[in-house]
Amino acid sequence: MPAHPSLTASPVKGDLITPLETMGRNEPCWCRSGLKYKKCHLDREKQAPVNIFEVETRLIAQLREGYCSHPDPSSDPCSPKITKAHTVQKKGGITAIAEAGHVLTVKPTMKDMIESEGHPSPRKIGINKASVFPGFCNKHDTALFKPIEGKALSLNKDTAFLFSYRAIAYERFAKEAQFKAIAAQREMDRGQSFFHQGLIQTHLNVFAAGVQVGRRDMDRWKAQFDARLLSGCRDDFHFLAVRFDTVLPIVASSAFHPEFDVQGNPLQRLGRDGADLDHIALNVTAFDGQTIMVLGWIGNADGPAQAFADSFMKVAQDRKADVLVRLLFLQTDNLFLRPRWWDALPSTQRHVFKNMILSGSTMQARSAGEYVDEGTSVVAAAAIETVSG
Ligand SMILES: [Zn+2]
């Protein structure tokens, strides 16, 4: 593959805010909230601190509202009810790894984050709540994904496309949720000193800039997938599907920019000027006593996404499951675990995975070394079928 232009392009110049201890009452506030100073940071250190748990509750309520992600509701009208769409199918997928109706999620609550000082442990979640998002109406959720909701599954371009489409719709929804959450986080420095206000707002503005870029990319990817969903054309959609000989203790649905391949070679770099970045959708679920992994992407045959899939192909059949588990912890928080499996891991291994969850966050930049297979075995499974196209 020719080197992606982002690997040599210069970094996007960070545009840091300058906190000001005082300014004109009617000027736009230094924190870039868009509000006037008098309505924002004037006397902030004297304001009553916010209760972040209340903020979180408010946000969750806001996110329940949802919408249908179907691209053309004008010719194919939505049903009135927005459903809790599963990103990983419940029957056979989530339930295949559940114990007493529960799985573990790695998505922390704010309370978990604070109490664990930034290193939360996976927590229990009911299977009706696991992996859901209000991103489709009842009718479209059922109609669109019928071919990948059955008991068995044939691995082909059409089913791979549907898995990828659902993952993209979910990621777009999640990015919008992150964006909405920023407005609430702007209040987090109430009652704090000017110095801390500066720190918090600077961090938040850097984070917000990243979310903006992510949102723009997600809109572009979703539009690409929408066009192919409607036209039925799959010419520039590519996939790699792998079937394992048993059920892995993990399911997931996600889409991301591949920055390194699974041997640790750089593929493309975020936060650089110029070229558009490749994306890839990754779904892992179970059918009929076997785990299926599906990678899907739209793009060139020699781009970063293809190189990422090729690198996974190079992994030995009996190492693929372990490499996949590592990859999931590194790339997505929309992943779910079988409780007994997690509890039985050595604590050092749980620690390694908990660190991987932070990869790519504002706290921890991605690095090549995280992707390299160390040869540790946490699952016993072999790849038995591979389909690509
Ligand atoms: Zn302000």
Ligand SMILES: [Zn+2]
């Ligand atoms: Zn709909």
